[in-house]
Amino acid sequence: MTQQAPIPVAIVDDEEDMRASISQWMDLSGFAPAGYETAEAALEAVPADYPGVVLTDVRMPGMDGLELLHALQARDRELPVILLTGHGDVPMAVEAMQAGAYDFLEKPFSPERLSDLVRHAGETRRLVLENRRLRRERAEGSALTRILAGESPVMQRLREDVMDCAGSDANVLICGETGTGKSVIARALHANSRRSEGPLITLNCAALPEETAREELSARIAEAHGGCLFLDNVAEMPAEVQPLMVQAIQEQREGDPPRILAATSEKPAEIVEGGKLRKELFYRLAGMEIFVPPLRDRGEDVLLLFETFASSAAEEHEASPPSLTAEDAGALMQHGWPGNVRQLRNLAERAVLRAKRGPVVISELLEPDVPAPAAEIGGDPRPLKEHVEAFERMLIRNALRRHRGSIAEVMRELALPRRTLNEKMARYSISRSDFV
Numbered sequence: 001m002t003q004q005a006p007i008p009v010a011i012v013d014d015e016e017d018m019r020a021s022i023s024q025w026m027d028l029s030g031f032a033p034a035g036y037e038t039a040e041a042a043l044e045a046v047p048a049d050y051p052g053v054v055l056t057d058v059r060m061p062g063m064d065g066l067e068l069l070h071a072l073q074a075r076d077r078e079l080p081v082i083l084l085t086g087h088g089d090v091p092m093a094v095e096a097m098q099a100g101a102y103d104f105l106e107k108p109f110s111p112e113r114l115s116d117l118v119r120h121a122g123e124t125r126r127l128v129l130e131n132r133r134l135r136r137e138r139a140e141g142s143a144l145t146r147i148l149a150g151e152s153p154v155m156q157r158l159r160e161d162v163m164d165c166a167g168s169d170a171n172v173l174i175c176g177e178t179g180t181g182k183s184v185i186a187r188a189l190h191a192n193s194r195r196s197e198g199p200l201i202t203l204n205c206a207a208l209p210e211e212t213a214r215e216e217l218s219a220r221i222a223e224a225h226g227g228c229l230f231l232d233n234v235a236e237m238p239a240e241v242q243p244l245m246v247q248a249i250q251e252q253r254e255g256d257p258p259r260i261l262a263a264t265s266e267k268p269a270e271i272v273e274g275g276k277l278r279k280e281l282f283y284r285l286a287g288m289e290i291f292v293p294p295l296r297d298r299g300e301d302v303l304l305l306f307e308t309f310a311s312s313a314a315e316e317h318e319a320s321p322p323s324l325t326a327e328d329a330g331a332l333m334q335h336g337w338p339g340n341v342r343q344l345r346n347l348a349e350r351a352v353l354r355a356k357r358g359p360v361v362i363s364e365l366l367e368p369d370v371p372a373p374a375a376e377i378g379g380d381p382r383p384l385k386e387h388v389e390a391f392e393r394m395l396i397r398n399a400l401r402r403h404r405g406s407i408a409e410v411m412r413e414l415a416l417p418r419r420t421l422n423e424k425m426a427r428y429s430i431s432r433s434d435f436v
């Protein structure tokens, strides 16, 4: 078993002897006690996410134990509070339990009873906090899946990288071609970090005139205190400005200087070797690196993203999303996408608008581009089987969306027996409930 930190116990009692003896016993029993003479003092010291147990006397001058219970409950209904009541004070004990106390102990009580009760309460508290943490992480994860959509392995890895980097305070360099989602990632890093309450200030490094660079830099850095400074197009920072940047980073030591997130569409190796950024600046910015893959390396995500963008554009323009033919899907998957996700999003919107006037052929909307050979772009050539599967999956998803999850209608439209449809949905991890 892993060694866990001792459970903190806040002991609130106006009688010093009582406080001291309970503290001593708690200490001996392996807890981490802290004594408070008044309810007011305890209320000030115990934070909302207190990882322990509050043990309070009821009758005290000023705020009494029941009032303390109410005040703590208003902050966190699940914080365990144990009341120490006078002998025979049954009505008080009943009131406390109704008000949400974890339990009460009648004085005089046996020390063993007390430590058993505190241990139970402490373990319950630990579970409550652990569950809250898991729920929060799940919510953050699914929020990230909405703004950084995609089911390809490279996108799943990317989301994991983003969450890992968000948990750190190191500077991050985000690399990827234009339109791959670097700005989205910078926002997600900020939103999921401990600095989320602080500002996110963006500075476009390609548009920094030398004359005003010094003032601009220090103003921006000052504004970003307690938050993040996002240096977009960092490799285009004019050479004369770079020493100022290094100096500014070095001088920012007081207060809570910003975490620096930087983005570039250049390859990191070329940034340094090509002399675009000074080494001492580059290494300060690239504490961690996130590589955002180009759209052409994301396989079937092209179809998934097209569907997503087309349905939201359809909603916006009060139109219906175009249904893709096999040829359309093939054209989307084979395209080189030099403008990446941004280009795909624009195309989806154009397709929706065009579909208002009549059937669209996607390949006619695509500007001719020569897809780079697979070896050159770093992607694997895809076997025919994968193309066919991707297309099948998309057709089933589209039909489910059109029929709002009605299996019977989808069976009819695609002329599939129920069993075959079920098997395919299971194989492609398609869940009917997503379309109802």
Ligand SMILES: Nc1ncnc2c1ncn2[C@@H]1O[C@H](COP(=O)(O)OP(=O)(O)OP(=O)(O)O)[C@@H](O)[C@H]1O
Pocket (backbone or CB within 6 Å): 146, 147, 148, 149, 150, 176, 177, 178, 179, 180, 181, 182, 183, 184, 185, 265, 341, 342, 345
């Ligand atoms: N995985 C994704 N899922 C959904 N939308 C995305 C995804 N990636 C990018 N987008 C959308 O694509 C568009 C381009 O993304 P973004 O502006 O972040 O790209 P960028 O890499 O910063 O581009 P540039 O280098 O031109 O600044 C935005 O509208 C963004 O919301």
Ligand SMILES: [Mg+2]
Pocket (backbone or CB within 6 Å): 182, 183, 232, 263
């Ligand atoms: Mg950008």
